[in-house]
Amino acid sequence: MRTLTSTVISALALVATLFSLYAVGQASIREHAFETEAQRELYQTLIQELRCPKCQNQNIADSNAPLSADMRDRTYTMVMEGKSRKQIIDYMVARYGNFVHYRPPFNWYTSILWWGPLLIIVVGVGVAWAMSRKRKQPLALSEEEQERLKQLRKPDHD
């Protein structure tokens, strides 16, 4: 009987803990009210695309870091002010750098990421082609060598 009671108590405690964890999780993602569906969509894409500077490999939609909450709030305020997607991203990049956006811009520093693989393929194909061309050349014997071969093949030679 005693064990049954303690089991029930611990089960209840577990449920309570899980519930409170759920409540904390919910509280950290503040609900935002939107006037139009376009605003909601813009907000949703932006928080998926913006990266949390503190937690490195999460976007600000997934992250529970206080900084991410601040960034979501700022995004929300700017969406409601009627700012465009580009304006909001530029605003974040101006403060946290290109790191903050999951789509890096194409510029001098990132060009190697885009052109590197293509460059390697081109160089590889070029080298392979040059090598295969070289190997074909010495297969044919010159006239002199043909003559020598004929001499060597003569039966009276040995």
Next chain:
Amino acid sequence: MSAQETQGSNKKWIVLFVPLVLFIVLVVFLLKGLGKDPTHLESVLIDKPVPEFTAQDLFDPTQQHSEQVLKKGPLLFNVWATWCPTCRAEHEFLNELAAQGIPIVGLNYKDDSRGKAMDWLNTLGDPYTVNLYDPEGKVAFEFGVYGAPETYFIDAEGRVRYRHVGDVNPRNWENQLKGIYQQMVKEAKQ
């Protein structure tokens, strides 16, 4: 071997060494990356003027400060909070730097309460020439602060020259940070 043949084989040797050279370049590049801390972000504000802001004084809510307090450099701008253990670790050293006459402006970042922050400075010592209060992290957002403590090096013209993330301690001060500060002082005198 004819002269032509020698030249040909020399050329061949050079070509054969190209992959080795490329490999060494790659190794150096990757080795440099190994020692880097991936959580360390470079500030986008480097060599740019400090952003505009207004903030209350920590001790006196009626007093408003602006970015002008950071234009009396060279100085250090330190972001801290009582909930931040590393800030506690660096506090004593900041006191020491202040005692050496280095001006440090403090930004209290998203603290639990104004009272807690005031208590901290009253008990542990106040190394700051000005104390800014930023309960919502608005000023810090303008600077791109992503974790306390952070220390910005601001030159005489009010430009951000360097951002240090993490605690300032005697070791990194001697090795690196002191030099950055002295450079700013030297430039200010010119």
